[in-house]
Amino acid sequence: MNFSDHQIGIYAQGMFTDQRPQITTNLAELEAEAAESLSPEALGYIVASAGSGSTARANRDAFDAWRIAPRMMRSSAERDHSCTILGTESAAPLLIAPVGIQTLAHPDGELATVRAAAALGVPYVHSTQASHSFEEIAEGGGDAPRWYQLYWPTDESVLLSFLGRAKNSGFTTLVLTLDTTLLGWRPADLDRGYLPFLSNLGIENYLTDPAFQAGLEQSVEANPVAAAMHWAQMFPNPGLNWSQLAFLRENWDGPIVLKGICTVGDARLALDHGVDGIVVSNHGGRQIDGARASLDALPEIVDAVGEQMTVLFDSGVRTGADMAKALALGADAVLLGRPFLYGLALGGQAGVEHVLRCILAEFDLVTSLSGHTGAAELGRDSVVHA
Numbered sequence: 001m002n003f004s005d006h007q008i009g010i011y012a013q014g015m016f017t018d019q020r021p022q023i024t025t026n027l028a029e030l031e032a033e034a035a036e037s038l039s040p041e042a043l044g045y046i047v048a049s050a051g052s053g054s055t056a057r058a059n060r061d062a063f064d065a066w067r068i069a070p071r072m073m074r075s076s077a078e079r080d081h082s083c084t085i086l087g088t089e090s091a092a093p094l095l096i097a098p099v100g101i102q103t104l105a106h107p108d109g110e111l112a113t114v115r116a117a118a119a120l121g122v123p124y125v126h127s128t129q130a131s132h133s134f135e136e137i138a139e140g141g142g143d144a145p146r147w148y149q150l151y152w153p154t155d156e157s158v159l160l161s162f163l164g165r166a167k168n169s170g171f172t173t174l175v176l177t178l179d180t181t182l183l184g185w186r187p188a189d190l191d192r193g194y195l196p197f198l199s200n201l202g203i204e205n206y207l208t209d210p211a212f213q214a215g216l217e218q219s220v221e222a223n224p225v226a227a228a229m230h231w232a233q234m235f236p237n238p239g240l241n242w243s244q245l246a247f248l249r250e251n252w253d254g255p256i257v258l259k260g261i262c263t264v265g266d267a268r269l270a271l272d273h274g275v276d277g278i279v280v281s282n283h284g285g286r287q288i289d290g291a292r293a294s295l296d297a298l299p300e301i302v303d304a305v306g307e308q309m310t311v312l313f314d315s316g317v318r319t320g321a322d323m324a325k326a327l328a329l330g331a332d333a334v335l336l337g338r339p340f341l342y343g344l345a346l347g348g349q350a351g352v353e354h355v356l357r358c359i360l361a362e363f364d365l366v367t368s369l370s371g372h373t374g375a376a377e378l379g380r381d382s383v384v385h386a
């Protein structure tokens, strides 16, 4: 993505026209705006975090504790933020995080999101728990770069089938999520007795899977409740361990990324096990209430393994300035979670595009104003700990 100071790239496109969706450009206010358009169940599921919410708050506090240290007069009129992430070209060091059940936010769900990713030229990561199947995304998703996020099902035939379908549908990189082998303690859902999957929401990849269907006594249509129960039996996987990675390597020939790394110890194990990258993440504070902030873990992990492998980051990114801070602290790229979902809730594909445009435009302004000509120039001396 090229920018110059005459035409602030994507910022100018549509920002001041009638076509712009009537959605705030104040990225910090998106959540409140989206809250008005979501049902209490969807709102609880999407926004709420684990337990008291302390980890989600810590994620934000960690961003506030770092301040950008701007440098002046450094010839930053022409800027280029494009990059290659594990062989995937992207307009900027930003990816759409894997998020399940996106039809909770908007009827177009993941199809709207992947099309927005295509429009902006950033990678889309498809959740195992999506409301649209691999094949639907491949057919209807345009030319967005596509990665696949795996929740490792305990049924091996379903696992292998997922890997094959993802490959055939053009998903190039595999992201194995480690931090959600069980769903965290989420009071907003527990109090409402709300589990979307039990209404067959967010299990489309399973319902359309031949290996999954082979384990059912009746078709999904004849007995949808039994299908949901079958999913509920193979989703929890707390037995997952490092020795199983070899199996994944044997059955996936693209890059493998581990998502949910929060410690130097696990980052080193990831390196020892030959994976290509990690995502430093605490799942947006949705899993362990009291876990450390994702951003607090980032610098030490980058110091330990950043030279040898790709280090991605998520949890708490809300603005372009946040993105700049995470990159300055050593992330190769960031994944955006809830903010794009808020855009989806407010305006479908156009809403997701709006949020991506805002965040990338602000990112471009922040990098230029702080004396950089591109994401690659951001470094530790671009920030100070307040």
Ligand SMILES: Cc1cc2nc3c(=O)[nH]c(=O)nc-3n(C[C@H](O)[C@H](O)[C@H](O)COP(=O)(O)O)c2cc1C
Binding pocket: 045, 046, 047, 097, 098, 099, 100, 127, 128, 129, 149, 177, 259, 281, 282, 283, 284, 285, 314, 315, 316, 317, 335, 336, 337, 338, 339
């Ligand atoms: C509603 C919702 C559903 C999610 N579903 C998944 C998922 O299916 N797979 C996954 O790896 N992460 C999932 N995540 C976590 C995101 O990938 C990401 O780690 C997190 O949202 C980042 O934090 P943020 O929301 O503060 O940006 C989900 C997050 C949300 C908010």
Ligand SMILES: O=C(O)C(=O)c1ccccc1
Binding pocket: 100, 101, 129, 180, 183, 202, 283, 286
């Ligand atoms: O809700 C989540 O955070 C998540 O990752 C998930 C897990 C299982 C099913 C759907 C989403």
